[in-house]
Amino acid sequence: MTLNNSLLILIKQNPGITYNDIHTKFASRYKNPASAKSALMRGLKDMTSFGLIKKDGLKFFITDKGLSSMSVEMKDKLVLKLNQSMKKPIDNLDELVKLLVVLLQRGAEDSDLLRNAKDNSAFTINDLVEVRKEIRSKRKYLKKMGELLDTQIEKLKEIDFNDSLLINFDADFVDKLIKYCNGQKILVETKDESILSKVPSHWIKQNTISVEGSDISLLIQLILASPWAKVVIYVPGVKINLMAGKASIFGSHKTISEFYSNMLVNMALDENNY
Known part of the structure:
Protein backbone atom coordinates (compact mmCIF):
# COMPACT_ATOMS: atom_id res chain seq x y z
CA MET A 1 0.00 0.00 0.00
CA THR A 2 1.41 3.42 -0.98
CA LEU A 3 2.00 6.15 1.57
CA ASN A 4 -0.82 8.29 0.16
CA ASN A 5 -3.32 5.44 0.39
CA SER A 6 -2.22 4.71 3.94
CA LEU A 7 -2.60 8.38 4.83
CA LEU A 8 -6.07 8.53 3.29
CA ILE A 9 -7.21 5.52 5.31
CA LEU A 10 -5.72 6.95 8.50
CA ILE A 11 -7.36 10.35 8.02
CA LYS A 12 -10.69 8.74 7.10
CA GLN A 13 -10.60 6.61 10.25
CA ASN A 14 -9.49 9.54 12.41
CA PRO A 15 -11.28 12.72 11.27
CA GLY A 16 -9.48 15.80 12.57
CA ILE A 17 -6.19 14.02 13.18
CA THR A 18 -3.22 16.36 13.60
CA TYR A 19 0.14 16.24 11.85
CA ASN A 20 1.90 15.24 15.07
CA ASP A 21 -0.39 12.22 15.49
CA ILE A 22 0.12 11.25 11.84
CA HIS A 23 3.89 11.55 12.26
CA THR A 24 3.81 9.39 15.38
CA LYS A 25 2.00 6.59 13.54
CA PHE A 26 4.24 6.66 10.46
CA ALA A 27 7.68 7.57 11.86
CA SER A 28 8.62 3.92 12.47
CA ARG A 29 8.54 3.28 8.71
CA TYR A 30 11.58 5.47 8.18
CA LYS A 31 15.22 5.28 9.20
CA ASN A 32 15.29 8.74 10.72
CA PRO A 33 12.85 11.51 11.75
CA ALA A 34 13.98 13.79 8.93
CA SER A 35 13.03 11.23 6.26
CA ALA A 36 9.66 10.64 7.91
CA LYS A 37 8.92 14.36 8.11
CA SER A 38 9.92 14.95 4.49
CA ALA A 39 7.80 12.09 3.13
CA LEU A 40 4.75 12.97 5.22
CA MET A 41 4.91 16.68 4.41
CA ARG A 42 5.19 15.89 0.71
CA GLY A 43 2.35 13.36 0.83
CA LEU A 44 0.01 15.64 2.77
CA LYS A 45 0.84 18.59 0.51
CA ASP A 46 0.17 16.58 -2.66
CA MET A 47 -3.13 15.20 -1.40
CA THR A 48 -4.23 18.65 -0.29
CA SER A 49 -3.35 20.04 -3.73
CA PHE A 50 -5.35 17.28 -5.44
CA GLY A 51 -8.31 17.93 -3.16
CA LEU A 52 -8.19 14.50 -1.54
CA ILE A 53 -7.87 15.96 1.96
CA LYS A 54 -8.40 19.37 3.51
CA LYS A 55 -6.80 21.11 6.45
CA ASP A 56 -8.77 23.02 9.05
CA GLY A 57 -6.32 24.71 11.37
CA LEU A 58 -4.07 21.92 12.62
CA LYS A 59 -6.55 19.17 11.74
CA PHE A 60 -6.84 17.05 8.60
CA PHE A 61 -10.06 15.70 7.08
CA ILE A 62 -10.73 13.52 4.05
CA THR A 63 -12.84 15.07 1.28
CA ASP A 64 -15.54 13.50 -0.89
CA LYS A 65 -12.98 13.31 -3.67
CA GLY A 66 -10.60 11.52 -1.32
CA THR A 124 -16.21 -16.75 -14.34
CA ILE A 125 -18.85 -18.62 -12.37
CA ASN A 126 -17.91 -21.77 -14.27
CA ASP A 127 -14.33 -21.41 -13.04
CA LEU A 128 -15.65 -21.41 -9.49
CA VAL A 129 -17.79 -24.47 -10.27
CA GLU A 130 -14.63 -26.26 -11.39
CA VAL A 131 -12.93 -25.27 -8.15
CA ARG A 132 -15.86 -26.72 -6.22
CA LYS A 133 -15.59 -29.98 -8.18
CA GLU A 134 -11.90 -30.20 -7.32
CA ILE A 135 -12.66 -29.60 -3.64
CA ARG A 136 -15.25 -32.38 -3.61
CA SER A 137 -12.86 -34.71 -5.40
CA LYS A 138 -10.13 -33.98 -2.88
CA ARG A 139 -12.60 -34.47 -0.04
CA LYS A 140 -13.43 -37.96 -1.28
CA TYR A 141 -9.74 -38.72 -1.69
CA LEU A 142 -8.90 -37.44 1.79
CA LYS A 143 -11.75 -39.46 3.30
CA LYS A 144 -10.42 -42.61 1.62
CA MET A 145 -6.86 -41.85 2.75
CA GLY A 146 -8.13 -41.20 6.27
CA GLU A 147 -9.81 -44.60 6.37
CA LEU A 148 -6.66 -46.30 5.08
CA LEU A 149 -4.57 -44.41 7.62
CA ASP A 150 -6.89 -45.56 10.42
CA THR A 151 -6.23 -49.16 9.38
CA GLN A 152 -2.46 -48.65 9.34
CA ILE A 153 -2.54 -46.95 12.74
CA GLU A 154 -4.35 -49.92 14.26
CA LYS A 155 -1.83 -52.33 12.71
CA LEU A 156 1.07 -50.27 14.07
CA LYS A 157 -0.53 -50.44 17.51
CA GLU A 158 -0.76 -54.22 17.20
CA ILE A 159 2.99 -54.52 16.56
CA ASP A 160 3.70 -52.09 19.43
CA PHE A 161 5.26 -49.40 17.23
CA ASN A 162 6.82 -46.21 18.62
CA ASP A 163 4.37 -43.74 20.11
CA SER A 164 4.44 -40.34 21.79
CA LEU A 165 2.37 -38.02 23.92
CA LEU A 166 2.54 -34.28 24.65
CA ILE A 167 1.14 -32.96 27.94
CA ASN A 168 1.72 -30.07 30.32
CA PHE A 169 4.64 -30.36 32.71
CA ASP A 170 2.98 -29.25 35.93
CA ALA A 171 2.57 -30.26 39.58
CA ASP A 172 -0.16 -32.77 38.75
CA PHE A 173 2.05 -34.44 36.14
CA VAL A 174 4.99 -34.51 38.58
CA ASP A 175 2.94 -36.19 41.31
CA LYS A 176 1.79 -38.90 38.94
CA LEU A 177 5.27 -39.32 37.44
CA ILE A 178 6.75 -39.94 40.89
CA LYS A 179 4.10 -42.56 41.61
CA TYR A 180 4.68 -44.20 38.22
CA CYS A 181 8.43 -44.51 38.88
CA ASN A 182 7.65 -46.39 42.09
CA GLY A 183 11.17 -45.87 43.39
CA GLN A 184 12.89 -47.43 40.36
CA LYS A 185 16.07 -45.76 39.16
CA ILE A 186 15.68 -42.88 36.73
CA LEU A 187 18.24 -40.94 34.71
CA VAL A 188 18.08 -37.23 34.01
CA GLU A 189 20.15 -35.42 31.39
CA THR A 190 20.49 -31.64 31.49
CA LYS A 191 23.04 -28.86 31.09
CA ASP A 192 20.94 -26.39 33.02
CA GLU A 193 22.97 -24.98 35.91
CA SER A 194 19.84 -23.98 37.82
CA ILE A 195 19.26 -27.71 38.30
CA LEU A 196 22.82 -29.09 38.37
CA SER A 197 23.92 -26.59 41.01
CA LYS A 198 21.20 -27.73 43.42
CA VAL A 199 21.64 -31.51 43.35
CA PRO A 200 24.22 -33.41 45.44
CA SER A 201 27.46 -34.00 43.54
CA HIS A 202 27.32 -37.77 44.06
CA TRP A 203 24.11 -37.85 41.99
CA ILE A 204 25.89 -36.39 38.96
CA LYS A 205 28.18 -38.01 36.43
CA GLN A 206 29.05 -35.50 33.70
CA ASN A 207 25.61 -34.05 32.76
CA THR A 208 23.63 -37.12 33.83
CA ILE A 209 21.86 -37.38 37.16
CA SER A 210 21.00 -40.82 38.53
CA VAL A 211 18.57 -41.27 41.43
CA GLU A 212 16.21 -43.84 42.86
CA GLY A 213 13.89 -44.34 45.80
CA SER A 214 12.89 -41.24 47.76
CA ASP A 215 15.49 -39.13 45.92
CA ILE A 216 13.31 -39.26 42.81
CA SER A 217 10.75 -36.97 44.38
CA LEU A 218 13.42 -34.46 45.43
CA LEU A 219 14.93 -34.35 41.96
CA ILE A 220 11.63 -34.08 40.08
CA GLN A 221 10.52 -31.24 42.36
CA LEU A 222 13.78 -29.40 41.58
CA ILE A 223 13.10 -29.80 37.88
CA LEU A 224 9.55 -28.53 38.34
CA ALA A 225 11.00 -25.36 39.87
CA SER A 226 12.79 -24.73 36.54
CA PRO A 227 10.00 -25.50 34.04
CA TRP A 228 11.76 -23.78 31.12
CA ALA A 229 14.96 -25.80 31.44
CA LYS A 230 15.81 -28.37 28.77
CA VAL A 231 15.72 -31.74 30.50
CA VAL A 232 15.50 -35.37 29.38
CA ILE A 233 14.16 -37.92 31.88
CA TYR A 234 14.53 -41.67 31.39
CA VAL A 235 12.14 -43.84 33.39
CA PRO A 236 11.65 -47.57 32.75
CA GLY A 237 10.62 -47.89 29.09
CA VAL A 238 9.87 -44.19 28.66
CA LYS A 239 11.83 -41.11 27.56
CA ILE A 240 10.50 -37.69 28.56
CA ASN A 241 11.73 -34.46 26.96
CA LEU A 242 10.93 -31.39 29.04
CA MET A 243 11.00 -27.96 27.46
CA ALA A 244 8.97 -24.76 27.70
CA GLY A 245 6.57 -26.18 30.26
CA LYS A 246 5.68 -29.21 28.13
CA ALA A 247 6.48 -32.91 28.51
CA SER A 248 7.03 -34.90 25.29
CA ILE A 249 6.82 -38.58 26.19
CA PHE A 250 8.26 -41.30 23.93
CA GLY A 251 8.11 -45.09 24.06
CA SER A 252 6.40 -48.09 22.52
CA HIS A 253 2.65 -47.86 22.04
CA LYS A 254 1.85 -50.31 24.83
CA THR A 255 4.23 -48.59 27.22
CA ILE A 256 2.88 -45.14 26.40
CA SER A 257 -0.70 -46.38 26.76
CA GLU A 258 0.10 -47.90 30.14
CA PHE A 259 2.01 -44.81 31.19
CA TYR A 260 -0.86 -42.59 30.10
CA SER A 261 -3.61 -44.62 31.75
CA ASN A 262 -1.69 -45.06 35.00
CA MET A 263 -0.78 -41.40 35.29
CA LEU A 264 -3.90 -39.73 33.96
CA VAL A 265 -6.70 -41.95 35.21
CA ASN A 266 -9.03 -38.99 35.50
CA MET A 267 -8.65 -38.01 31.87
CA ALA A 268 -10.48 -39.72 29.01
CA LEU A 269 -8.30 -40.93 26.17
CA ASP A 270 -9.51 -39.22 23.00
CA GLU A 271 -8.91 -41.71 20.19
CA ASN A 272 -9.41 -38.99 17.60
CA ASN A 273 -6.34 -37.11 18.80
CA TYR A 274 -4.20 -39.97 20.07
Whole structure:
Protein backbone atom coordinates (compact mmCIF):
# COMPACT_ATOMS: atom_id res chain seq x y z
CA MET A 1 0.00 0.00 0.00
CA THR A 2 1.41 3.42 -0.98
CA LEU A 3 2.00 6.15 1.57
CA ASN A 4 -0.82 8.29 0.16
CA ASN A 5 -3.32 5.44 0.39
CA SER A 6 -2.22 4.71 3.94
CA LEU A 7 -2.60 8.38 4.83
CA LEU A 8 -6.07 8.53 3.29
CA ILE A 9 -7.21 5.52 5.31
CA LEU A 10 -5.72 6.95 8.50
CA ILE A 11 -7.36 10.35 8.02
CA LYS A 12 -10.69 8.74 7.10
CA GLN A 13 -10.60 6.61 10.25
CA ASN A 14 -9.49 9.54 12.41
CA PRO A 15 -11.28 12.72 11.27
CA GLY A 16 -9.48 15.80 12.57
CA ILE A 17 -6.19 14.02 13.18
CA THR A 18 -3.22 16.36 13.60
CA TYR A 19 0.14 16.24 11.85
CA ASN A 20 1.90 15.24 15.07
CA ASP A 21 -0.39 12.22 15.49
CA ILE A 22 0.12 11.25 11.84
CA HIS A 23 3.89 11.55 12.26
CA THR A 24 3.81 9.39 15.38
CA LYS A 25 2.00 6.59 13.54
CA PHE A 26 4.24 6.66 10.46
CA ALA A 27 7.68 7.57 11.86
CA SER A 28 8.62 3.92 12.47
CA ARG A 29 8.54 3.28 8.71
CA TYR A 30 11.58 5.47 8.18
CA LYS A 31 15.22 5.28 9.20
CA ASN A 32 15.29 8.74 10.72
CA PRO A 33 12.85 11.51 11.75
CA ALA A 34 13.98 13.79 8.93
CA SER A 35 13.03 11.23 6.26
CA ALA A 36 9.66 10.64 7.91
CA LYS A 37 8.92 14.36 8.11
CA SER A 38 9.92 14.95 4.49
CA ALA A 39 7.80 12.09 3.13
CA LEU A 40 4.75 12.97 5.22
CA MET A 41 4.91 16.68 4.41
CA ARG A 42 5.19 15.89 0.71
CA GLY A 43 2.35 13.36 0.83
CA LEU A 44 0.01 15.64 2.77
CA LYS A 45 0.84 18.59 0.51
CA ASP A 46 0.17 16.58 -2.66
CA MET A 47 -3.13 15.20 -1.40
CA THR A 48 -4.23 18.65 -0.29
CA SER A 49 -3.35 20.04 -3.73
CA PHE A 50 -5.35 17.28 -5.44
CA GLY A 51 -8.31 17.93 -3.16
CA LEU A 52 -8.19 14.50 -1.54
CA ILE A 53 -7.87 15.96 1.96
CA LYS A 54 -8.40 19.37 3.51
CA LYS A 55 -6.80 21.11 6.45
CA ASP A 56 -8.77 23.02 9.05
CA GLY A 57 -6.32 24.71 11.37
CA LEU A 58 -4.07 21.92 12.62
CA LYS A 59 -6.55 19.17 11.74
CA PHE A 60 -6.84 17.05 8.60
CA PHE A 61 -10.06 15.70 7.08
CA ILE A 62 -10.73 13.52 4.05
CA THR A 63 -12.84 15.07 1.28
CA ASP A 64 -15.54 13.50 -0.89
CA LYS A 65 -12.98 13.31 -3.67
CA GLY A 66 -10.60 11.52 -1.32
CA LEU A 67 -13.32 9.05 -0.35
CA SER A 68 -14.10 8.44 -4.02
CA SER A 69 -10.42 7.94 -4.84
CA MET A 70 -9.99 5.53 -1.97
CA SER A 71 -13.13 3.64 -3.00
CA VAL A 72 -11.84 3.18 -6.55
CA GLU A 73 -8.48 2.04 -5.22
CA MET A 74 -10.12 -0.50 -2.92
CA LYS A 75 -12.35 -1.79 -5.71
CA ASP A 76 -9.39 -2.31 -7.99
CA LYS A 77 -7.44 -4.06 -5.25
CA LEU A 78 -10.33 -6.37 -4.42
CA VAL A 79 -10.65 -7.54 -8.01
CA LEU A 80 -6.87 -7.83 -8.33
CA LYS A 81 -6.71 -10.03 -5.23
CA LEU A 82 -9.54 -12.20 -6.54
CA ASN A 83 -7.76 -12.65 -9.85
CA GLN A 84 -4.55 -13.56 -8.04
CA SER A 85 -6.33 -16.07 -5.78
CA MET A 86 -7.96 -17.74 -8.78
CA LYS A 87 -4.54 -18.53 -10.27
CA LYS A 88 -4.11 -21.18 -7.56
CA PRO A 89 -7.60 -21.42 -6.04
CA ILE A 90 -7.08 -24.57 -3.98
CA ASP A 91 -3.94 -23.18 -2.36
CA ASN A 92 -5.71 -19.87 -1.65
CA LEU A 93 -9.13 -21.25 -0.80
CA ASP A 94 -9.64 -19.37 2.48
CA GLU A 95 -8.61 -16.08 0.91
CA LEU A 96 -10.72 -16.72 -2.19
CA VAL A 97 -13.90 -17.37 -0.21
CA LYS A 98 -13.31 -14.34 2.02
CA LEU A 99 -12.81 -12.08 -1.00
CA LEU A 100 -15.96 -13.39 -2.69
CA VAL A 101 -17.95 -12.73 0.50
CA VAL A 102 -16.55 -9.18 0.65
CA LEU A 103 -17.34 -8.63 -3.03
CA LEU A 104 -20.95 -9.71 -2.66
CA GLN A 105 -21.53 -7.87 0.62
CA ARG A 106 -20.07 -4.60 -0.63
CA GLY A 107 -21.57 -5.09 -4.05
CA ALA A 108 -25.05 -5.16 -2.54
CA GLU A 109 -24.52 -1.53 -1.54
CA ASP A 110 -22.17 -0.38 -4.29
CA SER A 111 -23.20 -1.11 -7.88
CA ASP A 112 -19.94 0.39 -9.16
CA LEU A 113 -18.00 -2.30 -7.33
CA LEU A 114 -19.91 -5.09 -9.06
CA ARG A 115 -19.58 -3.35 -12.40
CA ASN A 116 -15.84 -3.01 -11.88
CA ALA A 117 -15.60 -6.68 -10.91
CA LYS A 118 -17.53 -7.78 -14.00
CA ASP A 119 -15.37 -5.67 -16.28
CA ASN A 120 -12.01 -6.66 -14.81
CA SER A 121 -12.32 -10.13 -13.29
CA ALA A 122 -10.26 -12.88 -14.90
CA PHE A 123 -12.63 -15.66 -13.81
CA THR A 124 -16.21 -16.75 -14.34
CA ILE A 125 -18.85 -18.62 -12.37
CA ASN A 126 -17.91 -21.77 -14.27
CA ASP A 127 -14.33 -21.41 -13.04
CA LEU A 128 -15.65 -21.41 -9.49
CA VAL A 129 -17.79 -24.47 -10.27
CA GLU A 130 -14.63 -26.26 -11.39
CA VAL A 131 -12.93 -25.27 -8.15
CA ARG A 132 -15.86 -26.72 -6.22
CA LYS A 133 -15.59 -29.98 -8.18
CA GLU A 134 -11.90 -30.20 -7.32
CA ILE A 135 -12.66 -29.60 -3.64
CA ARG A 136 -15.25 -32.38 -3.61
CA SER A 137 -12.86 -34.71 -5.40
CA LYS A 138 -10.13 -33.98 -2.88
CA ARG A 139 -12.60 -34.47 -0.04
CA LYS A 140 -13.43 -37.96 -1.28
CA TYR A 141 -9.74 -38.72 -1.69
CA LEU A 142 -8.90 -37.44 1.79
CA LYS A 143 -11.75 -39.46 3.30
CA LYS A 144 -10.42 -42.61 1.62
CA MET A 145 -6.86 -41.85 2.75
CA GLY A 146 -8.13 -41.20 6.27
CA GLU A 147 -9.81 -44.60 6.37
CA LEU A 148 -6.66 -46.30 5.08
CA LEU A 149 -4.57 -44.41 7.62
CA ASP A 150 -6.89 -45.56 10.42
CA THR A 151 -6.23 -49.16 9.38
CA GLN A 152 -2.46 -48.65 9.34
CA ILE A 153 -2.54 -46.95 12.74
CA GLU A 154 -4.35 -49.92 14.26
CA LYS A 155 -1.83 -52.33 12.71
CA LEU A 156 1.07 -50.27 14.07
CA LYS A 157 -0.53 -50.44 17.51
CA GLU A 158 -0.76 -54.22 17.20
CA ILE A 159 2.99 -54.52 16.56
CA ASP A 160 3.70 -52.09 19.43
CA PHE A 161 5.26 -49.40 17.23
CA ASN A 162 6.82 -46.21 18.62
CA ASP A 163 4.37 -43.74 20.11
CA SER A 164 4.44 -40.34 21.79
CA LEU A 165 2.37 -38.02 23.92
CA LEU A 166 2.54 -34.28 24.65
CA ILE A 167 1.14 -32.96 27.94
CA ASN A 168 1.72 -30.07 30.32
CA PHE A 169 4.64 -30.36 32.71
CA ASP A 170 2.98 -29.25 35.93
CA ALA A 171 2.57 -30.26 39.58
CA ASP A 172 -0.16 -32.77 38.75
CA PHE A 173 2.05 -34.44 36.14
CA VAL A 174 4.99 -34.51 38.58
CA ASP A 175 2.94 -36.19 41.31
CA LYS A 176 1.79 -38.90 38.94
CA LEU A 177 5.27 -39.32 37.44
CA ILE A 178 6.75 -39.94 40.89
CA LYS A 179 4.10 -42.56 41.61
CA TYR A 180 4.68 -44.20 38.22
CA CYS A 181 8.43 -44.51 38.88
CA ASN A 182 7.65 -46.39 42.09
CA GLY A 183 11.17 -45.87 43.39
CA GLN A 184 12.89 -47.43 40.36
CA LYS A 185 16.07 -45.76 39.16
CA ILE A 186 15.68 -42.88 36.73
CA LEU A 187 18.24 -40.94 34.71
CA VAL A 188 18.08 -37.23 34.01
CA GLU A 189 20.15 -35.42 31.39
CA THR A 190 20.49 -31.64 31.49
CA LYS A 191 23.04 -28.86 31.09
CA ASP A 192 20.94 -26.39 33.02
CA GLU A 193 22.97 -24.98 35.91
CA SER A 194 19.84 -23.98 37.82
CA ILE A 195 19.26 -27.71 38.30
CA LEU A 196 22.82 -29.09 38.37
CA SER A 197 23.92 -26.59 41.01
CA LYS A 198 21.20 -27.73 43.42
CA VAL A 199 21.64 -31.51 43.35
CA PRO A 200 24.22 -33.41 45.44
CA SER A 201 27.46 -34.00 43.54
CA HIS A 202 27.32 -37.77 44.06
CA TRP A 203 24.11 -37.85 41.99
CA ILE A 204 25.89 -36.39 38.96
CA LYS A 205 28.18 -38.01 36.43
CA GLN A 206 29.05 -35.50 33.70
CA ASN A 207 25.61 -34.05 32.76
CA THR A 208 23.63 -37.12 33.83
CA ILE A 209 21.86 -37.38 37.16
CA SER A 210 21.00 -40.82 38.53
CA VAL A 211 18.57 -41.27 41.43
CA GLU A 212 16.21 -43.84 42.86
CA GLY A 213 13.89 -44.34 45.80
CA SER A 214 12.89 -41.24 47.76
CA ASP A 215 15.49 -39.13 45.92
CA ILE A 216 13.31 -39.26 42.81
CA SER A 217 10.75 -36.97 44.38
CA LEU A 218 13.42 -34.46 45.43
CA LEU A 219 14.93 -34.35 41.96
CA ILE A 220 11.63 -34.08 40.08
CA GLN A 221 10.52 -31.24 42.36
CA LEU A 222 13.78 -29.40 41.58
CA ILE A 223 13.10 -29.80 37.88
CA LEU A 224 9.55 -28.53 38.34
CA ALA A 225 11.00 -25.36 39.87
CA SER A 226 12.79 -24.73 36.54
CA PRO A 227 10.00 -25.50 34.04
CA TRP A 228 11.76 -23.78 31.12
CA ALA A 229 14.96 -25.80 31.44
CA LYS A 230 15.81 -28.37 28.77
CA VAL A 231 15.72 -31.74 30.50
CA VAL A 232 15.50 -35.37 29.38
CA ILE A 233 14.16 -37.92 31.88
CA TYR A 234 14.53 -41.67 31.39
CA VAL A 235 12.14 -43.84 33.39
CA PRO A 236 11.65 -47.57 32.75
CA GLY A 237 10.62 -47.89 29.09
CA VAL A 238 9.87 -44.19 28.66
CA LYS A 239 11.83 -41.11 27.56
CA ILE A 240 10.50 -37.69 28.56
CA ASN A 241 11.73 -34.46 26.96
CA LEU A 242 10.93 -31.39 29.04
CA MET A 243 11.00 -27.96 27.46
CA ALA A 244 8.97 -24.76 27.70
CA GLY A 245 6.57 -26.18 30.26
CA LYS A 246 5.68 -29.21 28.13
CA ALA A 247 6.48 -32.91 28.51
CA SER A 248 7.03 -34.90 25.29
CA ILE A 249 6.82 -38.58 26.19
CA PHE A 250 8.26 -41.30 23.93
CA GLY A 251 8.11 -45.09 24.06
CA SER A 252 6.40 -48.09 22.52
CA HIS A 253 2.65 -47.86 22.04
CA LYS A 254 1.85 -50.31 24.83
CA THR A 255 4.23 -48.59 27.22
CA ILE A 256 2.88 -45.14 26.40
CA SER A 257 -0.70 -46.38 26.76
CA GLU A 258 0.10 -47.90 30.14
CA PHE A 259 2.01 -44.81 31.19
CA TYR A 260 -0.86 -42.59 30.10
CA SER A 261 -3.61 -44.62 31.75
CA ASN A 262 -1.69 -45.06 35.00
CA MET A 263 -0.78 -41.40 35.29
CA LEU A 264 -3.90 -39.73 33.96
CA VAL A 265 -6.70 -41.95 35.21
CA ASN A 266 -9.03 -38.99 35.50
CA MET A 267 -8.65 -38.01 31.87
CA ALA A 268 -10.48 -39.72 29.01
CA LEU A 269 -8.30 -40.93 26.17
CA ASP A 270 -9.51 -39.22 23.00
CA GLU A 271 -8.91 -41.71 20.19
CA ASN A 272 -9.41 -38.99 17.60
CA ASN A 273 -6.34 -37.11 18.80
CA TYR A 274 -4.20 -39.97 20.07
